[in-house]
Each structure stands twice: as C-alpha cells, then as structure tokens.
Amino acid sequence: MAQESLTPELERTVAAAADAAPAVAALDPRDRAAALVAVADALEEHRxxxxxxxxxxxGLTTARLNGELTRTAVQLRMFADTAIAGDEVDARIDEADTExxxxxxxDVRRMHLPLGPILNFAASNFPFAFSVAGGDTASALAAGCPVIVKAHSGHPELSDATAQVVGDALRGAGMPAGTFGLIHGQENGVAVLQDPRIMAGAFTGSIAAGRRLADIAAARPTPIPFFGELGSVNPVFVTTAAVAERADDLASGLVTSVSGSAGQLCTKPGFVFLPEGHGLDAAIASAAENVAEHRMLGPRIASGFARRRDEILAADGVRVIADGGVRLDDDEQGWVTATVVAVSLDDFRRNHDALIEEAFGPLTIIVETPAGTDLASLLPEFFAGNLTGTVHLSAEEAAGSTGNRAELAALVGAxxxxxxxxxxxxxxxxxAVTPAMQHGGPWPATTNDSSTSVGSAAIQRFVRPVAYQNAPEAFLPAALHDDNPLGVPQRRSxxxxxxxxxDAARR
Amino acid sequence: MAQESLTPELERTVAAAADAAPAVAALDPRDRAAALVAVADALEEHRxxxxxxxxxxxGLTTARLNGELTRTAVQLRMFADTAIAGDEVDARIDEADTExxxxxxxDVRRMHLPLGPILNFAASNFPFAFSVAGGDTASALAAGCPVIVKAHSGHPELSDATAQVVGDALRGAGMPAGTFGLIHGQENGVAVLQDPRIMAGAFTGSIAAGRRLADIAAARPTPIPFFGELGSVNPVFVTTAAVAERADDLASGLVTSVSGSAGQLCTKPGFVFLPEGHGLDAAIASAAENVAEHRMLGPRIASGFARRRDEILAADGVRVIADGGVRLDDDEQGWVTATVVAVSLDDFRRNHDALIEEAFGPLTIIVETPAGTDLASLLPEFFAGNLTGTVHLSAEEAAGSTGNRAELAALVGAxxxxxxxxxxxxxxxxxAVTPAMQHGGPWPATTNDSSTSVGSAAIQRFVRPVAYQNAPEAFLPAALHDDNPLGVPQRRSxxxxxxxxxDAARR
Incomplete structure (x- = not known):
C-alpha cells in the first residue's frame, strides 16, 4: 500500500512507523510509561x-527555554502516569443478562485502542513543548501510537538534536524501531499526511496552514482526524468594580501577559474590554516602559507582526497607550516591546474587519465599553471560537453577592x-500542564475541539473504541479481564x- | 447570522433550535432525563x-417493528439514566497547588458541555431506532442539545407521525420550544447542514451519501464533526475445529443472520471465511429453504440489490449454494429469500474488485480457504474498516489451549x-443497546470512529470540553462544585x- 509519491527516505520512515504500530500498541502500558520517563530524563541530561x-x-531567552524544557520533561512524566492510570481506555464491561x-x-466489553501512526506538525513558538518531544508526541506515545514529527522550519537544528536524544532514549528503553521518526519540509509533511498508513494528524500553528492541512486530512480517500491548534485572540472582560479594586495590578498583569515571549503565544490576550473612563492609561504605559526588548522568533514573523501592527494603528479611532514599535537589526530580526492601544466600542464595531484579526506579537487592543453595555452579547457579535476567555471581577462580584450577578453569569455562559x-x-x-487543563476551543481556535492539546486528557485524541462480544478471556485484552490485572478504571453494568x-427520571 | 439560502420554514426550524440551545444546555440533567422518559412512554402509547x-x-414485519419500537423506547430510557449518571461530563478537578x-x-476544573443544535439524518432501514426518535436523537437530547431530524424519504408519513408524538411529549415535559424539529427533503438537509448554527451532524446510510455529507460538513467555513454510520461487510472467520464441533448450528445461524430483515442491516455478515471442504452446503441450502419471503424496504433498494446480486453471481468461480432470487410484484416491490454463494480464496483474490462491494440485502459470500491460510493477513489484504468482525472457535480453541492459539490471537489482533x-x-x-456496545469502526464503516452510534457512549459525540480556571463557585457549573450536587463522577487531582x-514507571 506504499504511495509512489513518497521519497525513499520518507517511505522508510512511514513504513517503519506502520510496521511498529502493532508492537507499540501491544506493549504493557508500564513499558510505554518507562520509555516516556527515559525521554524526559535524557532531555534533562542534554539540557x-x-x-x-x-x-x-x-531568539527566545535562556530562562524561557530552560523553563520550557522542564515543562516538556514534566509533561512526559505526567503522560507516563496517564498511560499507567488508563483513564483513556474507558473500560466498560456489560455482564451477560438473560433478563x-x-x-x-x-457479554460485551469495550475499551479504547491506539489509532496507529500519528503525524505531528511541530510549532514555531514552543521549540520544546509543542515540538519534537512536546505534548502531541508525548500523548501519542502514551496512547500507544508511533509518532512521526514534521520539524518546524524555524528551529531545524534543535529539532535534529532533540530527535537524536528522543530516538536514543526510546531505543534504550526497548521501544520498537519505527516508534519515532523526524522529517523536514512542508511538502514532505503534506505527502506523509496523505499516506494511508497515517491514522491521525496533530498541528500547532496558523489558521491558514492548519485549515489547509485539515482539509487535506478530511479529503483523503480514507479521512482521518486532524487535531490542529490554531489562532486565538482570547478576549478579556474587566468589570468596573474590578478596576476600582485593583487598577495597578490589572495594568501590570495585562502588560506582562501581552509582552511575555514577545507576545508570540496562542493565549496572548488580544482584546481587553474595559469600562469607559477606566483611567489605566498611565499605569499601562508605565508598565510597558519596563518591558525589556525581546527578539521575535524569526524575520518572517517579525515582518508579519510589523505589518499587522501598522494596520491596527492606522485604523480609525485607535488611541496609542504604549507604543512598542518593531526594530529590525542587521539580520532582519525584529526586536519588540509591548504595544497597547485603545478604541471605543463604537469605533471597534465600525472597524471590526480591520481590527479583529490576530496580531501575533506583543500587541493588545483595549475596547472601552459604555456603562450598561451587555457584555455577553459582544461575544457572538464579534468573536468566533477562542482558546480562552477571561473575566476580572471584584471580590464582592466573585462572591455572587452583587446586583449584576445575572449579567455576569450570562457573560460566563456566553x-x-x-x-x-x-x-x-x-x-x-x-x-498549566495538568489533568483538568483544556487547551482547545471552537473553530478557528482548533480544527477539532473534542479534545485538548495540553494536559493529560490530550491522550484521548489518539485512541478509538473497540468492543469484544462474548470473548473468551484468552483472547481479550488485559484491560478488560475480570481480575483487572492493569488496575484501570472499569465500569461494570x-x-x-x-x-x-x-426510573430515576420519574418524579 | 441567518443564511439567506434557507426557506422561511427551514429558517424558523433552525432559529428555534439555536434559540433553544442555551436553555436546553442549562437544564438540570434530571429534567432532560424526564423528557426522554416522557418520549419513551408516548411512543409506547401510540405503538x-x-x-x-x-x-x-x-415492508418490515409487524413483529420486527414492534420490537424496534420497544428498542427505541428502551434506549430513550437508557439515555435518561445516562444523562443523570453524567459519565460523559468527565468532570476533573485540579486542586490549586503552590508546590x-x-x-x-x-484551581482548574474541566467538564464537557453540550455542542448545540444537532442535525440528524434518519436511516431507511430502522424507521424507529435510527430515525426520528432513534439513538442519535436520544443521545443528542441526553447530552443537552436541540435536535433537527431530516426525515428519510422511505417513511415520510411515519416520520411525521413520530415527530408529532415526540414534539408533544417534549412540550408536555416542559422542554423549551425548538428542542426538536423535523424537516424533509435531501436538499433541505444539505442546506441546514451548511447553516452556521448547526454544531454537528449524525447520519445513517450509504457510503456515497455519507461521504458527500461528511465532505460538506468538513468544508464549511466553520467545520463541524459529522458522525456518519455507513456501509460494512462484516467478515466472519470460522475455524476447522468450529465446523467439526457444530456444523448445523453454524449453517442455520449464518442463514438467520443473513436473511433477517431481508438482509438490510449494516451488520449483516457479507463474507464468511470457511475452511475448504467444510461440507456445509446441504445444511445451508436446507436452512435457506425455510426462510420466508420478505419484502425489501422499497423499489430502489430492491432493484439495487437485484443488480448487485446478478453481478456477484456472474463473477468467475462463484458457486451457488442457496439461490434466493428477487421477485418483483406489481408495485415493483422486491421479495427475497437468502442467497448464499461460495468462492475459492484464489478466485476471491482474482475477482476481488467484482466481489468486495456490499450487497445490501440477504446475500453472503463464503470464501473457502486452504489449510494453512494465514487468516490474519487476509484482513488488511481484502478489507477496509468494518463495523464488526467475527471469529467462530471450538470450545478448546476458545480456552486457549490449542496449538493454533498464536494464529488465532493474531487474527483477533488484526x-x-x-x-x-x-x-x-x-x-x-x-x-445490543448497552453501555459497552460499540457500533462504529474505521472508514468506511463510519466517517468518524471516535465514538459509537449505539449504546450509551453515543452521548459523547455531542459534547465538548471546557475548563474553568480559578472560578468562584457562584459562576461554576454544578457538576464541578466541590460538594458535587449532581453526584457525577469527579476525578480530583x-x-x-x-x-x-x-515514579511509577521507574523500575
């Protein structure tokens, strides 16, 4: 079933992953977990x-990359525990019943099995945590799937070096050859995505690229799931009472969130709804002045941000609170600090088309809302799906004891x-990389919001359910045995x- | 956001569903459950x-349709219990942690919320259980989603009558207007599927129609999940020892399974791999003679089956064991009994293209395998995804005590x-309609095999995860409260x- 269009090198990589798939799937979850821990340890050894x-x-700082490598190792260890816990198996046992x-x-028993080879398109902005050994790779390996990573062109050398560490660690832990592979090049990524042996895709990047790949995955003769984590503008809503309670904290918190990692984060707050007359301009400007200049990831991202920033600053009614600018150095690398602008709700509504698109960099737009604005209605009016949405309340409002409780509940519901x-x-x-984290949301935040790309629930993307009917125990997977040798959660009916x-519903 | 292409009547139906969605989602699960039970009771009242x-x-028999109505009522009550149990919520609570x-x-808390309005394309062959009040509708309502059903053209009058019963019962149970709607016509179904207010699709029918609709859902400006349950040929493998142990049971069981509901079931066994020299011809022919003639669902399905049957009978090497025939009556309705044919593995391999496509009706192909055939390898060689696969073993083989245990395990693995x-x-x-049932499989069995269309796990198709970070309890859904007032399973970290x-992975 090899595709003729694959180069010999790609063919070897894909064939190895496909050949490894049954063996990887059949491993005891504890063996998969041990391999993940070995990768985590190896990354830290080569830190x-x-x-x-x-x-x-x-251009990311040493502090940031050290933190990110630690995060990557921690999430590998979290997925080791996740694989052993076996929640994603969702084991269900229906006892045979003559009545x-x-x-x-x-007798029907159902569990989730690994999908098979996964293709993971790495991100530019997280060279460790959403790249070669990142969360997508870790969750797919934990699920029992071989992984092929398509390296991001922004850090090819790091990708190769990381792949060497990962490959060695997996081999050392006894994982089958073909469990992990690395490829380079956009066209190669598309060719492999179209290969019938690839069973799912994962991606972190732009809306345009993610949509293109999702469309390819859906149009294959055999369509496959494609989990793309794309763009987001992350609206924030601040009440009048919250401003009155902690103006300076809000100003400095906003600037820190907007400028961290040069604003190159999919969770950067792109729009902040503040009450008219908030009086935060000076505090924001002052906080922005203290932000150290930061290099952007690469020339293409820097020029894209500069262009988008110019468009926003040129829109009608936009007032500049902090002017971060973009300085290009001799290598065409862009250096930035935080840009914060404000616009009235009326002007935002009038210039919606010019303002709404994500600026991938340290820029945020404050939208100033008149008293009495129905905040909940602004969400469907202005926004599609987003990864996050934030509400800043006063202590009294948070307690639910204020007169605007119903309005706030409507905003949270929206x-x-x-x-x-x-x-x-x-x-x-x-x-936070935790069991309850959700990093994903309605289109265009993600191409498939049935799961998450951060946190242990991400493992669920790479499994599918299979039932066994009247199966003799000799031919039943261990997770479905009556004596439950793996100790996974089993739901017995x-x-x-x-x-x-x-009966429970009759009152 | 109304689409101009919707007729006024469709626009009213879709707008009503969209308007109802937040209210339906906000209902206490016990209220949704009571509504489902009310629908079940009403269906039985109007039986x-x-x-x-x-x-x-x-043309389905009264006995079959009575059984199907009972199944439909039972599954509505099962989903009532499912909604109250709240497994699909998958509530997770990460305690805040300074260390x-x-x-x-x-503090991060995650649960699954209803997607919003669902469009459900009803099936021809299950006028109750996969139609207006069937499993897709029941599971979507249980999840907290409004449902619009596109009636199947094979039973429009029954669809209207059922919709009247369902609508009255939901209103009587206090569900919001717009919770349920019915539309007719293929073009109308496509128009509604493209409406941005529809959040997911469900479908039961042919591969061609399902693929067309899945492609439309994926190509929308805002893509949505589409759960299509399509075709399947359900391979069966019988060992030599099983034939030796219970030849007559196998022959009669096969004929019953092939001919039930005139073979118009997506789980009908289309291919049966038997050892060469099985000696079952006479027993199969005799069992087939006792099958009563059954009317097919409609003239189009009957003529399609007659054509496909002719193609199969004309293929090289095909031997007829039982010749069911297709008799057309004066209304062009087709009347059928069971057709069973056999072919050698070599001829099957040679004529694979002519034989492999599903025959939707009471026909099965026995493939006769020489001793020593590697059965596991036949699956990837001949078949794509299927809803089911079956193994018939002898008692000794089932106990795992025979010399061919490894081969059989490989077959089960494949x-x-x-x-x-x-x-x-x-x-x-x-x-079986049960908590552990899986009805779905890799393409082309379904368009999306992350879930099932039968059994209580089907509710998971219509929810998506949302996390709440540092949420005051006043603004947190009840399923995530510390005191767990709904009594749903909560996973605390x-x-x-x-x-x-x-640590657990280090040995």
Whole structure:
C-alpha cells in the first residue's frame, strides 16, 4: 500500500512507523510509561546543549527555554502516569443478562485502542513543548501510537538534536524501531499526511496552514482526524468594580501577559474590554516602559507582526497607550516591546474587519465599553471560537453577592459556549500542564475541539473504541479481564440493570 | 447570522433550535432525563398506530417493528439514566497547588458541555431506532442539545407521525420550544447542514451519501464533526475445529443472520471465511429453504440489490449454494429469500474488485480457504474498516489451549485494528443497546470512529470540553462544585500530585 509519491527516505520512515504500530500498541502500558520517563530524563541530561541551540535559533531567552524544557520533561512524566492510570481506555464491561429488556444480552466489553501512526506538525513558538518531544508526541506515545514529527522550519537544528536524544532514549528503553521518526519540509509533511498508513494528524500553528492541512486530512480517500491548534485572540472582560479594586495590578498583569515571549503565544490576550473612563492609561504605559526588548522568533514573523501592527494603528479611532514599535537589526530580526492601544466600542464595531484579526506579537487592543453595555452579547457579535476567555471581577462580584450577578453569569455562559477555557481574575498566558487543563476551543481556535492539546486528557485524541462480544478471556485484552490485572478504571453494568432504566427520571 | 439560502420554514426550524440551545444546555440533567422518559412512554402509547404506518411504508414485519419500537423506547430510557449518571461530563478537578512542578498551579476544573443544535439524518432501514426518535436523537437530547431530524424519504408519513408524538411529549415535559424539529427533503438537509448554527451532524446510510455529507460538513467555513454510520461487510472467520464441533448450528445461524430483515442491516455478515471442504452446503441450502419471503424496504433498494446480486453471481468461480432470487410484484416491490454463494480464496483474490462491494440485502459470500491460510493477513489484504468482525472457535480453541492459539490471537489482533466490534461464536446482526456496545469502526464503516452510534457512549459525540480556571463557585457549573450536587463522577487531582509523576514507571 506504499504511495509512489513518497521519497525513499520518507517511505522508510512511514513504513517503519506502520510496521511498529502493532508492537507499540501491544506493549504493557508500564513499558510505554518507562520509555516516556527515559525521554524526559535524557532531555534533562542534554539540557545545556539543547537550550543553547534553541536560543540561537529562536531568539527566545535562556530562562524561557530552560523553563520550557522542564515543562516538556514534566509533561512526559505526567503522560507516563496517564498511560499507567488508563483513564483513556474507558473500560466498560456489560455482564451477560438473560433478563435484559430487549432479549438476552451477550457479554460485551469495550475499551479504547491506539489509532496507529500519528503525524505531528511541530510549532514555531514552543521549540520544546509543542515540538519534537512536546505534548502531541508525548500523548501519542502514551496512547500507544508511533509518532512521526514534521520539524518546524524555524528551529531545524534543535529539532535534529532533540530527535537524536528522543530516538536514543526510546531505543534504550526497548521501544520498537519505527516508534519515532523526524522529517523536514512542508511538502514532505503534506505527502506523509496523505499516506494511508497515517491514522491521525496533530498541528500547532496558523489558521491558514492548519485549515489547509485539515482539509487535506478530511479529503483523503480514507479521512482521518486532524487535531490542529490554531489562532486565538482570547478576549478579556474587566468589570468596573474590578478596576476600582485593583487598577495597578490589572495594568501590570495585562502588560506582562501581552509582552511575555514577545507576545508570540496562542493565549496572548488580544482584546481587553474595559469600562469607559477606566483611567489605566498611565499605569499601562508605565508598565510597558519596563518591558525589556525581546527578539521575535524569526524575520518572517517579525515582518508579519510589523505589518499587522501598522494596520491596527492606522485604523480609525485607535488611541496609542504604549507604543512598542518593531526594530529590525542587521539580520532582519525584529526586536519588540509591548504595544497597547485603545478604541471605543463604537469605533471597534465600525472597524471590526480591520481590527479583529490576530496580531501575533506583543500587541493588545483595549475596547472601552459604555456603562450598561451587555457584555455577553459582544461575544457572538464579534468573536468566533477562542482558546480562552477571561473575566476580572471584584471580590464582592466573585462572591455572587452583587446586583449584576445575572449579567455576569450570562457573560460566563456566553464565554463557555465560545471558548475552551474560562479564566477568572488571571491572565490566559501560562497554560498549566495538568489533568483538568483544556487547551482547545471552537473553530478557528482548533480544527477539532473534542479534545485538548495540553494536559493529560490530550491522550484521548489518539485512541478509538473497540468492543469484544462474548470473548473468551484468552483472547481479550488485559484491560478488560475480570481480575483487572492493569488496575484501570472499569465500569461494570451488572445483569438486571435495564430493569430500572428510566426510573430515576420519574418524579 | 441567518443564511439567506434557507426557506422561511427551514429558517424558523433552525432559529428555534439555536434559540433553544442555551436553555436546553442549562437544564438540570434530571429534567432532560424526564423528557426522554416522557418520549419513551408516548411512543409506547401510540405503538399500534405507529407500527401500522411503518409496516405499510417499509415492508418490515409487524413483529420486527414492534420490537424496534420497544428498542427505541428502551434506549430513550437508557439515555435518561445516562444523562443523570453524567459519565460523559468527565468532570476533573485540579486542586490549586503552590508546590506544583512548574510553579504555582491554579484551581482548574474541566467538564464537557453540550455542542448545540444537532442535525440528524434518519436511516431507511430502522424507521424507529435510527430515525426520528432513534439513538442519535436520544443521545443528542441526553447530552443537552436541540435536535433537527431530516426525515428519510422511505417513511415520510411515519416520520411525521413520530415527530408529532415526540414534539408533544417534549412540550408536555416542559422542554423549551425548538428542542426538536423535523424537516424533509435531501436538499433541505444539505442546506441546514451548511447553516452556521448547526454544531454537528449524525447520519445513517450509504457510503456515497455519507461521504458527500461528511465532505460538506468538513468544508464549511466553520467545520463541524459529522458522525456518519455507513456501509460494512462484516467478515466472519470460522475455524476447522468450529465446523467439526457444530456444523448445523453454524449453517442455520449464518442463514438467520443473513436473511433477517431481508438482509438490510449494516451488520449483516457479507463474507464468511470457511475452511475448504467444510461440507456445509446441504445444511445451508436446507436452512435457506425455510426462510420466508420478505419484502425489501422499497423499489430502489430492491432493484439495487437485484443488480448487485446478478453481478456477484456472474463473477468467475462463484458457486451457488442457496439461490434466493428477487421477485418483483406489481408495485415493483422486491421479495427475497437468502442467497448464499461460495468462492475459492484464489478466485476471491482474482475477482476481488467484482466481489468486495456490499450487497445490501440477504446475500453472503463464503470464501473457502486452504489449510494453512494465514487468516490474519487476509484482513488488511481484502478489507477496509468494518463495523464488526467475527471469529467462530471450538470450545478448546476458545480456552486457549490449542496449538493454533498464536494464529488465532493474531487474527483477533488484526480484527481489532480494522473493526469496531469483535464477536466470538455469534453473529453480528442484533446489536445490543448497552453501555459497552460499540457500533462504529474505521472508514468506511463510519466517517468518524471516535465514538459509537449505539449504546450509551453515543452521548459523547455531542459534547465538548471546557475548563474553568480559578472560578468562584457562584459562576461554576454544578457538576464541578466541590460538594458535587449532581453526584457525577469527579476525578480530583490533589495538590502535590506532580511530585510523584514518573515514579511509577521507574523500575
């Protein structure tokens, strides 16, 4: 079934992944977990050299990249625990039942099995955590799937160096050859995505590129799921009472969130709705002056940001609060600080088309709302899906004891319909890597919002359900054995259960 | 955001569903459950009239349609219990943690919320269970989503009558106007599928129609998930020892499974791999003679089956064991019994293209395999994804105590990679409606095999995850409250959990 269009090198990589798939799937989850921990340990052993390459290639600071490498190692270890816990297996056992409501019921047992080879398109802005050994790779390996990473062109050397560390660690841990592969080049990525042996795709990047790849995945003779994490403008809503309570904290928190990593984060707050007359201009300007100049990831991203920033500054009614600028150096690298502008709600509505598109860099737009504005209605009016939405409340409002409680609940409800994560009294950058994290949201935040790309639930993207009916134990996967040797959560439906269906709902 | 292309009537239906969505989502799960039980009770109250309309429109027997109505009522009550149990919510609570491995962790709580309005394309062959009040509708309502059903053209009168019963019951149970709607016509279905207010699609029908609709859903400006349950040929493998043990049971079981509902079931076994010299011809022919003639669903399906049957009978090397025929009556309705043919593995391989496509009707192809055939390798050689795959073993083989255990395990492994349900010593028709059932499989069995269209797990198709970060309890959904007033399963991650990540994998 090899595609003729693959080069010999790509063919070897894809064939190796396909050949490895049954063996990787059949491994005891503890063996997969041990391999993930071995990768985490190896990354930390090679920390100094990897961070050095990364700093040179991306312009991100040593502190940031050290933190990101730590995050990458921690999430590999989290997924090791996730694989052992086996929540994603969702093991269900229906006991055979001669008294079943629809005639005798067989013994049916259902679990989730790994999909097979996954193609993971790495991101530019997280050269460790969303790249070669990042969350997509870790979650797919934890699920029991071989992974092919398409390296991002922004850090090819780091990708090769990381792949060497990952490959060696996996081999050392006894994982089958073909468990992990690395490829370079956009066209190669598209060719592999179209190969029938690839069972799912993951991606972190722009809306345009993500849409193109998602369309390719959907149009294949055999369509596959494609989990793209794309753009987001992350609206923030601040109440009058919150401004009155902590103006300076809000100003400095906003500037820190907008300018961190030169604003090159998919969770950067792009729009902040503040009450008219908020009086934060001076505090914001002052906080922005203290932001150190930061190099952007590369010349293309810098020129794109400069262009987008110019468009926003040229729009009618835009007032500049902090003018971060973009300075190009002799290598055409862009150096930036924070740009903060403000616009009235009326002007925002009039110039919506010019203002709404994401500026990928350290810029945010404050929208000043008149008293009495129905904030909940602004969400469907102005925004499509987003990764996050944030509400800043006063202590009294948070307690639910103020007169505007219903309005605030309506705002939270509207957010929950349009975003993947609703934050209170914080800032959306700095995504915690935890079991309950949700990093994903309605289009165009992601191409598929049934799951997350951060946190342990991300493992669910790479499994599918299979049921076994009247299976002898000799041919049943261990997760479905009655004595539960893997200790996974099992949901048993005892014989006789159907006799009470519907009763709980009758009052 | 109304589309101009919708007729006024469609616009009213879609607008009503969109307007109802937040209210339906906000209902206490017990209220949704009570509404589902009310629909189940109402269907049973109107049983006689509904079954009468259905028999006339579809040619299915009164016994079959009575059973199907009971199944429909039972699954509505099962989904009532499912909604109350709240497994699909997958509530997760990360406790805030100042000692977290990556710096202080906020309080993060994640649950699944309803997607919003669902468009459900009803099936021809299950006028109750996969139609107006069927599993797709029941699971979407249980999830908290309004539903618009596109009626199947094969039973329009029954669809209208059922919709009247469903609508009255939902209104009587206090559900918001717009919770349920019915539309007719293929073009209308496509127009509504393209409407931005529709958040997901469900479908049961042919591969061609399902692919067309899935492509439309994927190509929308805002792509949506589309859960199509399409075609399947359901391969069955019978060992030599199983034939030796119970030849007559196998012959009669096969004929019953192939001919039930005139073979118009997506789980009908289309291919049966039997050892050469199985000696079952006489028993199969005799069982087939006892099958009563059955009317097919409609003239188009009958003529399609007659054509496909002729093609198969004309293929090289095909031997007729039981010749069911197709008799057309004066209304061009087709009447059928079971057709069973056999072909050698060599001829099957040679004429694969002519034989492999599904025959939607009471026909099965026995493929006779020489001793020593590697059965596991036949699956990827001949088949794409399927809803089911079946293995018939002898008692000794099932115990795992025979010399061919490894081969059989390889066959089961190959099946688990290509189908959604693996059966042992049974027949795939007659899908149990239970918590562990899986009805779905890799393309082209379904357009999206991350879930099921039968069984309580089907509710998971219509929800998406949302996280709340540092949310005051006043603005947090009840399923995520610490005191858990809804009693849903909550997965708590205590502070300090990250300190041990990876430890369990170190040996």
């Amino acid at each position: 100094t050299e990897l961070v050095e390459i990364g700093t040179t290639e991306t 079943y409501a629809l005639g005798a019921r067989p 957010l929950s319909r349009q975003v993947g994560r609703v934050l209170f009294n914080g800032w959306p950058t700095g995504v 005892p014989a006789g259960d159907s006799t009470t269906w519907g | 006689t009239e509904l079954v009468e309309i259905g028999t006339t429109e579809t 977290y491995a990556l710096g202080a962790r906020p 099946l688990s990679r290509q189908v959604g349900r693996v059966l042992f010593n049974g027949w795939p028709t007659g899908v 205590p502070a300090g959990d990250s300190t041990t990540w990876g």
